[in-house]
Amino acid sequence: MSSASDSPLTTPNFDSNTFNTSGTQPEECLNGRAESSEIVPKVEETELQLADVKEEPFAHDTPISPTEPVRIRRARGRPRIHPPRSPATLAKQAKARSKTGCTTCRKRKKKCDETKPFCLSCQKNNIHCEGYKPVELWKSGKERAAESRKRSIDTKFELPPLMEGVDNDLDRDLLQHFASRASAVLSLHGDKSSNPFTKILLPMALQHEGLMHSVLCLSASHMYSVTPSQEYEDRQAFHRGKALQLLHHDIERQKAGEGGVMVFEDSNVAQILLHLLHSICVGDTDGEYRMHMIAAKKIAMSQKSKDPEFQSLFEEFFYYHWIASQITSLDGTEVPMMEDFNLPFKISPETAGLIGVSDGLFGFISKISNLRRRLRARIDAKEEPTLDYEALISAHAIDKGLRGWVCPHPPGSPRYTISMLYRQATWVYLYRTTKDSKPHPFIKSAVDDGIRYIKELPAEGWVQSNVLLPLFLIGCAAFEEEQRVEINRAFDGLIACTGLGNIGHAKEVVDEIWVCMEEDPLESWDWEKKINARGWDFLAT
Template sequence: MLSSHGSLGISSPEATTDTAITPDSEDDVATEIIPKEEDADEQALENRGDAKPIAAGDADAAAQPTPRKRGRPRKHPIVEPKKTSHARSKTGCGTCRRRKKKCDETKPYCMNCEKNNVVCDGYEPKQPWRSGKQKALVIRNQIPAELPLLVDGVDGSIDQMFFRHFTTQVGRVLSLTDQQNPFLDIIVPMAMGHVGLMHSLLYLSGSCLMANEPNTRADWEERQEHHSSKAMLLLKEDLASLTSSGETAVATIGDPSIAQTLILCLQTVCAGDLTGSYRHHLNAMKEMLMIRQGSFPNEQLRRFILEFLLYHDYSSSITSLSNPLDGRSLALMKGFQLPEYMIQPQAGTLLGVMDGLFGFISRIRQLRDQIRQRRAMGKEHWWDTPIIHDAFVIDNELRAWECMHPPDSPRYAASLLYRQCTWIYLYRTVQLSRPSPTFKQAVDEGLRYLRMLPRETDDGSTQSILLMPLFLLGCAAFEPEQRPEISAAFQRLQEWSSLGNIKYAKAIVEQVWQMMDEGREEETWDWETIIARRGWDFLVT
C-alpha cells in the first residue's frame, strides 16, 4: 500500500500538487495540499489577481493557486447603485445658482426661470483666468481699508475745516457772554453725540465761509448742500419717530432737536438769507418751548435757547412789515422774568431780554402799527390821544430804568447804548420824520456810548449785539456829519463777524440817508416798507 501510494506521488514528474492520505479521509480520497505563499513562483503571484474560483477535483485548474477568501460567501451579493454623474454648473444664471436649481443655461434668459415665472438675473460675464495666488491677492485687495468716522457727520478734510471754523470763529462771533460761550460749552458737546445737530452745525459754519468767499468753491458748496439736506432729513425723522397717538412730536422732542432748530435759524442769519426763512425756525422754537416749558432736564440749555429765541423774535419786529410778535412771544417773555433770588439780570447772555428793554420794543412796535394804520387811512395826524398816552408811559419807564451791570463792565456801556436806541425808536415813531435838535442830540449821545465800547480787548460779548442799535442810530441820523462814524461801525462789525446780514442792514440805512438828502424825510419813517419793497426779509441781529 505504501509503495503503491508512494509510487502515485512520484509517478508523474509534471504534477505540481502534492496529495496525502490521512486517517480521517473518507474513501481514501486524496486531499489537496495548498502550498505556502512563499513557495509560489513569481509568475503565479502576478496572475493571482486574474484567478477565478476552481472546483475541487479539477486537476488542470488546481495547477493555478488562488488566495482563500475569508468569511462565508453571500448568497445574494450587494450591488451598489450607480450614481448619476452630474457636475454642478458654474455657468448657470444667477437666479438658479441662488435657488440651487439646475439651469438649462439658455441665453439670454434660462427657460427654468421662465417656467417658474421668476426674474432671471442673467449670467456673469466671463472673467480672465487667474492663478490661485492672483485670486488670493484680489480678495485681499477687496477687503475695505476705510476706518469708521471719528465723529459722526464729519467726513473728510472739508468737514473738518467747517468744524474748526465753527469752534474758532463762528462760535466766538455768536458768543454773547462775558465769561462762558454757550455754543462751545453746550452746543458743540451735544453735537458730538447727535449726528443731526452736527450736520446743522457744519451747515451753519459752511454758510458763513461761503457768504464771505469772493469766489465760489464747488467742493465747499457740495458739502454745504450735503449737510443741509442731512440736517433737515434727520430733524424730520426725529419728529416723526417721536410722534405718538394723541401726542404731538414737539411734546416729547429732545434737547438736541431743539438745539438743531436754533442752529438752523442762525444759519439763515449768518448766510444773509433775505427770504424770511428764519421765521419758520423761530415759530417752531416758540411751539417747542411753549409745550416744554417745565420739562427741560438741562436748565442751562433751556435758559440759553429761550433767551436766544426772545432776542431774535423781538428784534425781528424792528424790520418786519407785519408784526411777528404774538401771544406766545409775550408769554415766553413773561415766563423768562425769574425771581431775583434765582438769577440776576447781569447773568443773562443777551442785552434787552433779562433787563426788560425788549418789553419796551414790543410796546413801541404796537404804537407803530397803530400809526401806520392811521397813515394808510389818510388821517391828518399820525397819532391820537391814546397813542400819545402810551408813548408817555413808555418814556417814563425808560427814564426810570437802571442798568444792573457794574460801570467797569463792557456790558455797562452796551446797556446804555441799548436804552438810548430804544428811546430813539420811540421818538422816531411818534414824532414827525424831519431833522430836529432832539434827533441830533439823541444820536450824538448814542455815538458817545458806542465809543465807550472796547474794540481791541473785546471778547465778543458787545460786538455780537451791535447790529440792532447801529440800524436804529442810522435810521435817525438826519445830520450828514453823524453818518461816517456809523458807517465805520458797520464796517468794523462786518470785518469782525463776517455775518451775511450786516451788508443788507447797512444798505437799507444808506438808502434812508439818500432819501433824507433828497427831501423825502417823511417816507423814511416807514423803513419796514422800504425793506419790503426790495423783497427782503432779514434780521438785524
C-alpha cells in the first residue's frame, strides 16, 4: 500500500475489509475516535450515494489507515446531483408551485388553499377573491383548427334596424299588428289601401322616429287588451316613454326655431292624435286624454296642414272625440259649428273614417250636450220649469233636423246601417235629455229599433269600430229587461271584436244606470254625474 502523501485520496468501498481485515471492527473505533472525529454529511431532499459525490483532492490531509473510519470533508455549497430527481421530489415541487390557485393569491404570490368558489385565504385576510381561471384543456392543432372553422360557420351578425324605432322582432310584430288589425279597429276603412292610418300615418312614421314609437305604443296597448302579457305591457311603456320624450324635444326645438311661436309639424300632430287613441285603447279612466285633447284643440283652431289628406284625417278624428267626450263628462265646452248643425269643415262621406262627423250627426249630438248642461244647471239650482222656453225651442229644432236628415250612403250597405244606428242613438240621447226618466212607449220603440240596427251589422270587421258610442246611449235608455239582454250581448261581441279597453268601463256605467232605473228612476237621468262620482273620465268611442 502506498502512503497518503504519494497518491490522492481514494474513496474507500464500504465492505468488510474497510474496518478490519479479519471481519471484526476494533473496539477503539466504536468508542473514542468515532465519537470525536466522525462527521455525518447532511442529507438533502434526495438520498445521496457516495458514488454521486465528485472527488476532490485534499493534499493537507493525513494518511488514513485501513482501520480508521472514513472522514469526508464536504465542499462548500450544495452538492451537485447528476442523476434525475426522484418522482416524489418532482411531485413535491410541482405542488409547491401550483398554478391552480385563485387569481388574487397568484397576483399576491401567496399560497392559496384553493377553496371553491372563493378561497379561505382571501376571506381570512379580508381581501376580495377574484376566483379561479377556467381550466383550459390541451387540444391539438387539428382540434383547434376544427373549432375555428366551426365558429366561422356558426357566426351570425345581427342586421341593423331598417326603420328607426323598430328595434327587435317584437317591434316588427307590433308594426305588422298595427297595419293589419289595430288600424282597422280605429277606422271604418277595412281596406288597407284606403285606411287613413296605413295610407297616411304609416308613411309619415317611417320618416319620424317619435311617430313610429307612438304607432308601436298604440299597437302594443291593443295587443295587451286582446292578449294580456307582461311583454306587451313593458314594450308599451317603453315606446310611450320614448314617444313623449321625442315629442317634448320637437316642441322645444320648434319654439326656439320660430321665435316662441308654436307651429306643430304634421308628425307631431299625428303623435298627439295617436296618444289620444292610446288612452281609449288602454281604457284610461283618469282623463289622461284631456291633455292631448287640449293640445289638439289648440292646433285645430290655429293652424292648417299643407297636406289636405292629413288635415281631413286630423279634423275628423279630433272633432269626433271632442264631441264624444261631452257625453261622458261634466266638463264640456261648446263646439263651434255652423247654423245648420254642421261642423266648420267638410269631409266626403265616402272617404270618412268615422260615422257622425262627415254626415252632420255629430253636430246634433253636440247641440244636445249643450242643452243637457243647461238643464243640469237648472236642476241643480232648482229652477222651474226645468225645460224652459229657450230649451224647448232648441230641443224642437234638433228633433226637426233629425227628422229631415238624409243618410248619404246607399241602403243595404253596412255604412248605411251604422249611420241609421247613429241617427237612432242621437234621438234617444235627445229624449233622455228632455223627458222624465221613466218607461214610455216612445223610448221603448226607439231602443228596440236601435237594437235591430245593431243586430243587422256584421258581427266582425271594421264596422264594429264605431258601435260603442250609440250602444252606450241606447243602453242608458233600456228600461225593459229583454232590451238589456240584447245590449249585454252586443257589449260582449264588441269586446271580442275590437279588444278596446274602454268598452268594459262603458258597460259598468250602463249597469249602474239600470240599477238606478229600478231603485230611483230620476237618478238614472244624469249618468255623467255617476261617472264623475266614480272618479272616472273616459271616452266612450
